[in-house]
Amino acid sequence: MSYVIRKVGVIGSGTMGGGIATLLAGVGIPVVLLDIAAKETHAGDPPAKRNAIAIENIEKLKKSxxxxxxxxxxxERISIGNLEDDLGRLAECDWVIEVVVEKLPxxxxxxxxxxxxxKPTAIISTNTSGLSINAIAEGRSEAFKRRFLGTHFFNPPRHLKLLEIIPGAxxxxxxxxxxxxxATKILGKGVVICKDTPNFIANRFISVAGGFGMNYAYDHGYTVEEIxxxxxxxxGRPKSGTFRLADVVGIDVLAYVAQNLYPAIPNDPQREVLRHPGITQVTEFLMRNNFLGDKTGQGFYKKVxxxxxxxxxxxxxxxxEYEPPQKVRFESVEKHxxxxxxxxxxxxxxxxxxxxGVYLWHLHAFYLSYAAAMLGEIADDIASIDNANKWGFNHELGAFEIWDAIGVRESVARMKADGYSLPAWIxxxxxxxxxRFYQRDASGAVTGIYNPQRKAYEAVLPDKNIVMLHQLRAAGKIVEENSSAALYDMGDKVCLVEFRTKANALDNDIFALIQRALERLDRGEFEGMVIGNQGEYFSAGANLFIMAMAAQNxxxxxxxxxxxxxxxxxxxxxxxxxxxxxxxxGVTVGGGAEITMTGARVVAHAELYIGLVEVGVGLIPAWCGTKEMVKRIITPAMQIPNADPLPPLQKAFExxxxxxxxSSAMEAREMGFLRSVDRIVMDRSRLLAEAKRTVLELVEGGYVPAPPHKLYAAGRDAKAALHMAIYQMHQGKYASDHDAKLARHLAHILCGGDLSAPTWVDEQLFLDLEREAILSLLGEQKTLDRIQHMLLTGKPLRN
Known part of the structure; x- marks a missing residue:
């Protein structure tokens, strides 16, 4: 049978169900979202009353x-209904996923x-986080069971990469x-195929291995903050750590999972971890007092x-008892x-x-030994266990990757000495x-993974859809580099510039390397270029320290x-x-946004947080950013005869x-940072490969850049309208004196200066106005105060 997904039905509109629905709608798939009918309503009541539960849950998602x-x-792609009146609408759907309460009956x-x-061709799946897939399908026909499986998303579905797929028998x-x-190509997920065992892979680990970490802390007198x-x-784990993560997930949720998992794994030698008397006493205290974590305002932490x-x-x-925050310091941590x-x-x-050191050794000794023991029971291969933990919980390394890093033979001897049991296959x-568990080539790329059943490495073919810069570096593909940037040969006559500064802030060395890359392109060494990196930020903008020091001097x-x-x-x-x-x-602001807009094409990750935020440090965008807003927002609108310039002007100004x-690449497109020709990629790991592919497509198509064209300058009258709005904001105390000054500079640039009438002008006019404004502002003490505050605190100053 061939499969296609054109419309999806989601049953259950809570945090998870609603999140799955909005993820699907976000990639362009229509969704029918159903929940139970509201209490005390009857068939024939207005849909707004009958569907109140689903409507309320969608409203919560809007404010999440x-x-x-x-x-x-x-x-607009999500159609809401209820299970009593609208169940028949699921007949239109190619895939129906249930996300209802975790109760088997x-x-x-x-x-x-x-x-x-x-319909008989529809795919049916359950989002259960741990119930048996085969048990859920019990009593159904053989034809139903053939098209039924588990699809376990992780919360929030938009942001967590893991999707566990669990086939039934x-x-x-x-x-x-x-x-x-x-899931991989359309939703950008990292897929792990799981066995139909309790809690599958990721939740099994977070329950048992995570529980051990809490238990050890309790038994040996560690504080919540220390852990x-x-x-x-x-x-290599998120900032939430262990106890803060419990507050985010919910104390009651973790207790419920442990309570249900314990009887389901009678043969797991580590299941007593789930019933540790000390931690059980703590969680019972928290639940008794309704201290369930973030959802109730306090759990392992509380705001005071x-x-x-x-x-x-x-x-x-x-x-x-809750205690004031203490400064946590360990000598070994400071050292390493x-x-x-x-x-x-x-x-x-x-x-x-x-x-x-002692805590971290025992935490990892348990984690690694448990991973080894579970191989074969919950997953057939090492990579599935590692990927489930990395993608499900944003861990940088999986268990077996860590084991390779610390040395398998040496750590096994120490584990055995400390009483940790290991399966015979180790x-x-x-x-x-x-x-080692992973066989790697000289570049660090995985070429084989150990298979205990075959007692040998199994070959891993390279994924052409993924480019890893550390592997290019190890393979000697750096053409040129300096302290701030590197130029790589990606192959196929495509080069790549990588930023390497703190927060990938732009400086003269980055610009110098880009200039030399352009010269190499001009000489024919390469046919196209990618600007990208694999850091935490794409770019946090210009190096403010250098600019502030120059201004002070x-x-x-x-x-x-x-x-x-x-x-x-x-x-x-x-x-x-x-x-x-x-x-x-990710974070692509200030100069990072400006350099993004230079591209003949932009290939952006869906999670793109882009903006021209210079006013926060007392400046205006002056590397073509303000000009680009004129070009992308105002000018297209004014090419329509008799168009009013104020709406697009106001949009750019605001x-x-x-x-x-x-808040996403999709919103960035509406804001003018991306154009209709630019692409959005759901899986960040594929971003650089997709960017390279786009370069090659442009080369193959005989790329010719669009020539510069005239931009619309609205002139003095439009500027006066903006000044009136600025005056009202200032009078209403919504804008400080310096905010108003910055806003007047922006209005001056966006309107083309003091032109007596609207006219079409060269781009250079706007660039000159940008330059004049930023030089003026860098002479203002309040701007320097804003820059200094940002450098010291990472937060904007309102002065």
């Missing part, structure tokens, strides 16, 4: 602190209804492959107002925290004998001369040359005769004056 919706227009009863109403293999391909320091970015300051007090695991490579950092830390692997001639040089480089990139593709992701940033 972590954005669940890529763009408000996505909601309820899911089984729902499956009976779905079999009756869904009768699921068609072709369906499993189709869903894996669909969260030790189990966060220090070892102290002397006008907000503090986070942590629970003492023994006294069950700056080791760049996470695996090497973990290896150094677990070798230490202070309290930090000893056998070492005895046969296999010292009154080096305005040097600043002017820096601005002119940046403008000239941006313009050269924009109109270069060979294609340049920019590949932004974006700049309010330092607006997009």
């Amino acid at each position: 602190r972590i954005p669940a919706i890529f763009h408000p227009a996505d909601l 309820i899911k089984q009863a729902l499956m009976e209804k779905l079999e009756a109403v869904c 009768h699921t068609e293999p072709a369906l499993v492959q189709f869903m894996a391909d669909f 969260d320091l030790l189990t966060g970015p220090l070892i 107002e102290q002397n006008g300051q907000r503090e986070f007090w942590a629970l003492n695991l023994r006294t069950l 925290r700056k080791i760049a490579d996470t695996g090497a950092r973990i290896k150094a830390l677990i070798a230490e004998t202070d309290r930090a 000893e056998e692997m070492l005895a046969n001369g296999y010292e 009154k080096q305005f001639a040097e600043i002017e040359q820096m601005i002119i040089g940046g403008q000239q480089l941006m313009q050269a990139m924009r109109y270069f005769p060979k294609p340049i593709v920019t590949a932004p992701f 974006q700049l004056a309010l330092a607006k940033t997009s």
Whole structure:
């Protein structure tokens, strides 16, 4: 059977169900979202009353602190209903996924209804986080079971990469492959195929291995704050650590999972971890008092107002009292925290004998030994266990990757000495001369993964859809580099510029390397270029420290040359005769946004937070950013006869004056940072490969850059209208004196200066106005105060 997904039905509109619906709508798929009918309503009542539960849940998603919706227009693709009146609408759907309460009888009863109403070709799946897939399908026909499987998303579905796919005993293999391909290519997910065992892979680990970490902390007198320091970015995990993560997930949720998992794994030798008397006492105390974490305002932490300051007090695991925050410091952590490579950092830390080193050794000894014991039971291969933990919980390294990094043979001997049991296949692997789980080539790319059943490495073919810069570096593909940037040969006559500064801030060395890359392109060494990197940020903008120091030293001639040089480089990139593709992701602000817009094409990750935010540091966009807003927002609107310039002018002005940033690449397109020809990629790991592919497509198509064209300058009258709005904001105390001054500079540039009437002008006029404004502002003490505050605190100053 061939499969296609054109419309999806989602049953259950809560945080997870609604999140899955908005993810699907965000990639352009229509969704029918059903929930139970509201209480005390009856058939025939208005839909707004009957569907109140689903409507309310969608409203909550709109206001979610972590954005669940890529763009408000996505909601137009979600059709809401209820299970009593609208079940028949699921007959239109190619895939129906249930996301209802985790109770087996309820899911089984729902499956009976779905079999009756869904078309015979429809894919049916459950989002259960741990119930048996085969049990949920019990009583259904063989035909139903062949098209039924588990599709376990992780919350929030938009942001967490993992999708666990769990085939049932009768699921068609072709369906499993189709869903894996669909989730990877369309949704940008990292797919792991799981066995139908309790809690599958990721939740099994977070319950048992995570529980061990809490238990060890309790037994050995560690504080909540100490553990969260030790189990966060220090070892390649998120800042939430252990106890803070529990607050985010919900104490009640973790307790419920442990309670259900314990009887389901009678043969797991580590299941008593789930019933540790000390931690059980703590969680019972928290639940008894409704201290469930973030959802109730306190859990292992609570917010306390102290002397006008907000503090986070942590629970003492023994006294069950909240205590003021304490500065946590370990000698070994201070000694090793700056080791760049996470695996090497973990290896150094677990070798230490202070309290930090001891805790981290036992945490990893349990984690790695448990991973080894579970192989074969919950997954057939090492990579599935590693990927589930990395993609499900944003861990940098999986268990077996860590084991390779710390040394398998040495750590096995130490584990055995400390009483950690290991399965026989580990000893056998070492005895046969296999010292690592992953076989890698000289560049660090994985070429083989150890298979305990075959007692040998299984070859891994390279994924042409993924480019890793550290592998290009190890393979000697760096053409040129300096302290701030590197130029790589990506192959096929495509080069790539990588930023390497703190937060990838733009400086003269980056610009110098880009200029030399353009010269290489001009000489024919390459046919196209990608601007991209694989850091935490694409770019946080210009290097403010350099600019502030020059301003304080009154080096305005040097600043002017820096601005002119940046403008000239941006313009050269924009109109270069060979294609340049920019590949932004995540935080892309200020100069990062400006360099993004130089691309002949932009290939952006869906999670793109782009904006021209210079007003936050007392400046205006002066590397063509303000000019680009005129070009992208105002000018197209004014090409329509008799168009009113104020709406597009106001849009551009508000974006700049309010330092607006997009919450997604889809929103960035509406804001003018992306154009209709630019592409959005759901999976960041594929971003650079897609950017390179776009370069090659442009080369193949005979790329010719669009020539510069005249831009619309609205003139004095339009500027007066903006000034009136600025005056009203200032009078209403919504804008400070300096905010108003910045806004007037922006209005002056956007309107083309003091032109007596609207006219069409060259781009250079706007560049000159940008330069004049920023030089003026860098002479203002309040601007320098804003820059200094940002450099010291990372937060904008309102002065």
